[in-house]
Structure formats: structure tokens, C-alpha cells
Amino acid sequence: MPFDRNQMAARLAADVPEGWCVNLGIGIPTLVANHVPAEREVIFQSENGVIGMGPAPAKGAEDPWLINAGKQLITLVKGASFVGHADSFAMIRGGHIDLCVLGAFEVAENGDLANWATGENDTAPAVGGAMDLAAGAKRVWVVMEHTTKDGRPKLVEKCSYPLTGLRCIRRVYTNLAVIDVLPEKGFVLRDLAPGVTFEEVQAKSGAKLHLN
């Protein structure tokens, strides 16, 4: 059975060690925080200047001045701090974020990421902090469905959409597999979802998939 959204997030969360400072993108990446056990201290940073973000507030305990990058209400954990945008992005650009988790339209075998624009003329592009994170975080992992809704591969030889960052993705978590992106080798299978085969993952990928 392929992973569902929460299982993908949980599979990724299992690989996040204690002590990392982690920035989560919008969508499935946001779910990762729910799957890091409370006893494992991981610091979640939000681009709008929150370091030490906690889960969503209980009803009645919302603080309207406390939101994350997705504009959702959040809480703080003990040890949390605030900074403004210049300092938040200094933290990001300056390489102080151990891991950034993003969604993607496409990831290429050289690590190129496309996740911000589809190139359609009537839709305004919207980049947010994705390019800063792609360029600045110590490592960037992608969590996404393995293929598009109409079955096209999202792991590709070369991205067809406009790039967010060049050679920046180190690992991809999909509903089918966990795949490393290595500079010399390209896509290398690391793990499979239960009941999924290497051949199935290869068939649904647009580039060569290597076994270790």
C-alpha cells in the first residue's frame, strides 16, 4: 500500500534527529511536525520569525498574533523566540537551518527543484520564501506524491517548470518510496512503502532510479 499524506509525513519525521532546526513548507511538509515524538527535541522555525513553533492551539487558547508561514494559528514551545523578517531570513540564508522540507512540482536527477511557478501566462507567479530556503538551508528534502494527478512523473531528468533552486534537493519522500538525490549518481532508492516494488517506482519515474 502506498503511503497516504500523513504516512509520508511520518516516514520523513522518522529521519529527523534530535537537535535539528527545521523549516517546514506549506502542505504535506507542515504535517511533519505532528509526527515528531514529543520527547525528541526538534526546533521548528517559521519564516515569519518564529523559532520554536508548537502545535495548533486548543479552542479558546488562540493568540491571533501567533501564526506560521501558512497563516495558520500556532503555539510556542518552551524556549521559543521571535525575530523580524530580516533576521529570520538571515537564519535561513546563512545556513543555520538544518533541514527544510518543501513540496514540489518536479525534482530533477541533478537535484534541481521546481515548485513555484507553472509558467502559465494568466497566473501570477508567487515565490514566497521557497528560493531563499532552497539556496540557504543546510539540506532540503522534498515530500510529494510520486506522480501528478494525471499520472505524469514528478521525478524527472530535467525540470520543465521554472526552477526554484539549482542542485539543492538531497532527498525525496513520496507515497511510494524514499529516494536520495546524489550529485554523481542521481536518484538512488533508499526505502520503499510497504508492498511497493522497485520496478513500480521506476515505472512511475521519469529518470533512471539506481539501487544502492
Added chain:
Amino acid sequence: MINKIVASVAEALDGVKDGSTVLIGGFGAVGQPDALIEGLIEQGAKNLTIALNNAGSGHVGVARLMEVGRVRKIICSFPRSSDPVVFETLYREGKLELEITPQGTLAERIRAAGAGIPAFYTATAAGTLLARGKETREFDGREYVMEKALKADVALVEAWEADRWGNLVYRGSGANFNPIMAMAAELTVAQVQHIRELGELHPHMVGTPGVYVNRVVQVDRGGDWLKPEAR
């Protein structure tokens, strides 16, 4: 005696000229100076260039400023926030110039303007469409893009507390773009929830020293803006 507190939003925005570049603080609705944006609509300045993170939602605030035709150009990182109906219509009709800037680059361009730095190099966007036409340079084997400081005529910012010197204290994630925007404009206007006596604000808590602030107006925001659809 230094006293930057003014009695009304109209007084706070007096003199804003047509063609101004206006920085508007906030990330989503948090730290966004709603009353000053409404006041700018009333004030009537047109042909504005505005710089902020998002491009407004629904038909209020920044969206309304654009809808009533006051904005020539918008510089932002993420125009597609919740319900960006006005932005999308104007953009599709070619009535609004859009400059997309990565969020961290937007922040640093504003900070640089306030800090007297005309330009800087960043790895952000190197090799992408957003680096097109910009000077690039290699440092230690990596490509960087030159980005220019973003100076403004006016900054509209929001804070939780202020004193008559214009010292500002932010609340929660409400600082976001506000401290750097306050530094980067000729005229910085702050909307605050509470006015405190001089000396009441703890020096360690001041997020923006009053030196950067020209006018302060107190606006009680009430509870309405806390609704989820206002975020």
C-alpha cells in the same frame, strides 16, 4: 519635548504624495497596519508603488487600495494568498505591474535601504527566472545575484505599544517586516494598539527605536480582525 503621537489617522498620513513608494508591514494580517491602509485610501494618493509580502485578500485593505485604482506597481513575494481576487483581476487585465521578489531578498533589500547599503549579493534565485537581467558574480565557486536596496517614501507599520518618542514594541509574530520597513522610509508612520508613558517600555523590549519613526497613531483594533477569514 519630542512627541510623535498624532491624534488621527488622517493626520498620520498627511502629505503622502502621488507617485510615492509605500512599504506596508505585516505577514498575512499579523502586524499589518489596517487602519493606515484604510486611511491611505481616504487620503487619496495615487500612482503608488507598494511593497509588501502579500497582495491583499477579498475587497478590504490593500486589495481595496488596488481596486480603487491607486496602485501602479506592487513589489511582493507571494501575491497568491487567500482570496487574492482583486490582485488577480488587475494583473490579468494588465493594470498592475508586478515585481516578484523572493521573501528573504525582499526583506534584505528593505533592510539594506535602511542600513545605507545600496546593493548586496545573495545566492537566492541564482540560475532562476528571478535572476534574469540581474548582475551576477561568483564568490568561492558559487554564483550570487546582485539585488538592490529598496528605499521608500513612506512606511506604514504596526506595533503593539509605542511611547511619544516613537519607540515600538511588537507582539508575537507581529514584528515580521515592520522593523526593517520602519528603517527604510523617509516618513515612517506607526499604528499601535497602546500608548505608554515614556520610560514604561523596557529598553530590551523595544523592537524599533523611535529614531526610525516619525508619527504614531493609536488605533484600538477591537476583536473583529481576529476572525480566521481576516488572517
